[in-house]
């Protein structure tokens with residue numbers, strides 16, 4: 001797995017982008033240090049979306065699935081149920097506080113086919129052993145979807161044709177625009193870069209074939225899916 005642009009000579013633009021991404025990550029890690037303890041309790045209302053996202057991804061028995069920004073590991077039981085003991089679930093997150101809960105969940109359940117990595121998406125590609133993954137779940141991972149470096153790394157971990165499913169928050173349509181102040185502040189609590197909510201998928205969509213999306217939650221959420229066109233950066 002190679003991320004070609006990482007080897008290009010640094011330019012001031014690239015350095016600025018790296019610094020910006022670093023600041024976004026620092027804000028995110030700090031937020032989840034505070035949020036981790038109550039995170040699971042806050043996810044009840046979006047549980048049906050999580051189930052729909054996993055159903056859309058449709059992992060098959062024996063497949064390797066990547067759970068992007070896996071947090072406390074809430075999606076892992078749903079993914080494991082589909083891939084079975086012969087498949088594998090790989091979750092990664094840059095928040096040690098969130099990942100500690102995922103590790104506790106995995107240990108309590110005795111899962112042997114779950115790998116949990118303390119890793120930034122921006123530094124992921126070299127960390128995945130065992131070959132390219134067959135499917136990728138992005139469940140409420142807005143910061144990662146907005147980072148070109150993170151996206152390049154995540155997609156480099158998958159085989160061409162890998163299935164991708166995404167669930168997340170977005171702005172309401174224009175006729176409900178006043179409510180978007182609330183959407184922004186809701187997203188602010190969970191992301192280092194809370195804006196860019198009009199078409200939050202617009203950096204990943206060009207990398208996918210069979211692209212489709214549908215609004216959820218009266219328009220303040222979305223579910224999307226596609227297949228990776230090629231695994232190159």
Ligand SMILES: C[S@@+](CC[C@H](N)C(=O)[O-])C[C@H]1O[C@@H](n2cnc3c(N)ncnc32)[C@H](O)[C@@H]1O
Pocket residue numbers: 025028029032043068069070071072073074075092093094095098119120121122138139140141142143144150190
């Ligand atoms: C809203 S939570 C979603 C967690 C999980 N996907 C879920 O659905 O419950 C976003 C997660 O993404 C992680 N995250 C954000 N930016 C990241 C990055 N650049 N690299 C790795 N993890 C990141 C956060 O630490 C957090 O755990």
